[in-house]
Amino acid sequence: MLISAIRRWRIRRLYNAGEWSKARKECESELATSNYMFAAELMVRCLYNEAQWQALLDFTNHHPESDLGSYTHKAKRKLAEKIEASEGIPEPDHKQDWNATDLLSNWSQEGNRVWLRHPWGWVHWDMPEGFVLGQTHPSLLHLALEVLLSPWVPETKSWDVEARSRGQHHALSYSGGIDSTAAMILMPDNTILAYHERNFTSMLNHSLPYSTFEAIELRTNRRVLRIPSNHEKIRTFSGKQTGFSTANAACVHLILLADHLDLSSIAFGTVIENTWLEKGLKYRDFTQSHYWNYWPKKFEQAGLMYVLPINHITEAGALSICKQSSFSDVVNSCLRGHTGEWCGKCWKCFHKNGPLGRKIDPSSKEISHFLNKKPLRTAQHALWALKVQGLENLAPQLSNHIAKDLSWWEKAYQPGLELIDEPLRSFIEKRTTSYLEWMAEPYALISVDLDV
Numbered sequence: 495m496l497i498s499a500i501r502r503w504r505i506r507r508l509y510n511a512g513e514w515s516k517a518r519k520e521c522e523s524e525l526a527t528s529n530y531m532f533a534a535e536l537m538v539r540c541l542y543n544e545a546q547w548q549a550l551l552d553f554t555n556h557h558p559e560s561d562l563g564s565y566t567h568k569a570k571r572k573l574a575e576k577i578e579a580s581e582g583i584p585e586p587d588h589k590q591d592w593n594a595t596d597l598l599s600n601w602s603q604e605g606n607r608v609w610l611r612h613p614w615g616w617v618h619w620d621m622p623e624g625f626v627l628g629q630t631h632p633s634l635l636h637l638a639l640e641v642l643l644s645p646w647v648p649e650t651k652s653w654d655v656e657a658r659s660r661g662q663h664h665a666l667s668y669s670g671g672i673d674s675t676a677a678m679i680l681m682p683d684n685t686i687l688a689y690h691e692r693n694f695t696s697m698l699n700h701s702l703p704y705s706t707f708e709a710i711e712l713r714t715n716r717r718v719l720r721i722p723s724n725h726e727k728i729r730t731f732s733g734k735q736t737g738f739s740t741a742n743a744a745c746v747h748l749i750l751l752a753d754h755l756d757l758s759s760i761a762f763g764t765v766i767e768n769t770w771l772e773k774g775l776k777y778r779d780f781t782q783s784h785y786w787n788y789w790p791k792k793f794e795q796a797g798l799m800y801v802l803p804i805n806h807i808t809e810a811g812a813l814s815i816c817k818q819s820s821f822s823d824v825v826n827s828c829l830r831g832h833t834g835e836w837c838g839k840c841w842k843c844f845h846k847n848g849p850l851g852r853k854i855d856p857s858s859k860e861i862s863h864f865l866n867k868k869p870l871r872t873a874q875h876a877l878w879a880l881k882v883q884g885l886e887n888l889a890p891q892l893s894n895h896i897a898k899d900l901s902w903w904e905k906a907y908q909p910g911l912e913l914i915d916e917p918l919r920s921f922i923e924k925r926t927t928s929y930l931e932w933m934a935e936p937y938a939l940i941s942v943d944l945d946v
């Protein structure tokens with residue numbers, strides 16, 4: 495007993511002195527002793543401090559209980575960043591400087607690849623055969639610049655060119671996840687589905703959306719257009735993590751393709767949590783928001799109707815629609831899964847896969863971490879998800895809220911339909927009614943004001 499305590503003390507001293515490789519070697523010989531947990535956990539921390547990402551992943555793979563600080567997740571991210579850095583960011587053959595006065599001159603095309611010169615470098619899109627940038631209306635190119643660059647180049651917000659007239663077809667910015675699939679189900683069947691495909695190494699795994707696309711193609715004959723791009727790199731130049739520059743950058747592939755595909759609208763799988771609720775916590779009159787009074791007008795200038803076909807539906811409603819559909823077995827929002835399997839440990843798995851009856855590990859690091867964080871992420875939905883999964887014990891601090899009747903959360907909010915223009919509104923209303931009940935007045939939604 496005493497000897498093993500002395501050995502732990504020695505190892506801790508090495509670790510605290512920054513002697514990580516020595517500490518790790520000592521730990522190795524403790525793995526077969528009663529000091530196992532101590533040694534295994536410290537080995538993970540040493541490997542992390544030594545930036546030995548792959549060795550760390552190999553170790554936690556064999557000793558999953560040793561990762562007490564989400565080091566596996568962090569190491570995967572570091573490894574992806576390292577691979578990305580070695581891959582470099584592609585550049586066009588014909589190079590030009592960023593032009594701050596003639597903004598549209600920053601667009602160019604080489605083969606099927608569309609290039610955008612931005613102030614810090616280049617991003618690109620791989621377009622379908624036959625796409626011609628030169629035949630794309632200037633208002634679309636301006637709108638694309640605004641959704642991609644406005645946080646850093648405010649001049650991209652003021653553009654005043656002849657408006658584009660609307661085309662013929664609806665399109666949906668489709669991710670393959672639950673919300674997006676619910677939007678697909680409520681929209682007309684001839685809506686064009688287009689997926690933004692991150693085309694560089696990252697932690698996101700496309701395999702689950704791909705198996706969803708395959709199933710959609712097989713079962714309905716509808717094809718999901720995939721547009722590879724690295725535009726999520728733009729914001730990394732201002733120190734942010736890879737991701738969309740603005741919420742509407744998620745559909746920039748469709749803005750650029752609007753003439754090629756003859757589009758009249760772009761639809762989004764945005765649920766109540768991001769429309770009628772602020773951060774999922776508090777009700778707001780979305781019709782009065784800056785967002786709603788700004789973006790649809792901008793899209794209209796580019797001849798595109800801005801459609802929120804599930805703004806009147808909660809995440810629980812979206813789950814219910816998918817569950818009742820013919821895609822219930824394939825649709826999945828987890829981005830950490832492998833070969834058609836969800837991870838069961840992430841926040842998405844907790845609040846989407848769990849309520850669908852899929853196996854998850856509610857005691858995982860990430861789920862426990864988010865359940866104890868304030869403010870609670872996607873709060874109203876998280877409360878419902880805890881309740882329907884019978885997991886109240888995981889968050890005793892929320893028990894008052896969970897005790898309430900939350901069945902209204904699975905229903906649709908009629909006033910949301912007013913955000914959708916006719917004739918689409920009646921169409922979506924009819925389809926909604928075939929899947930969900932409507933919330934009763936007075937709406938419980940309006941009194942949502944959570945301090946959790």
Ligand SMILES: [Zn+2]
Nearest residue numbers: 828837840843
């Ligand atoms: Zn997951």
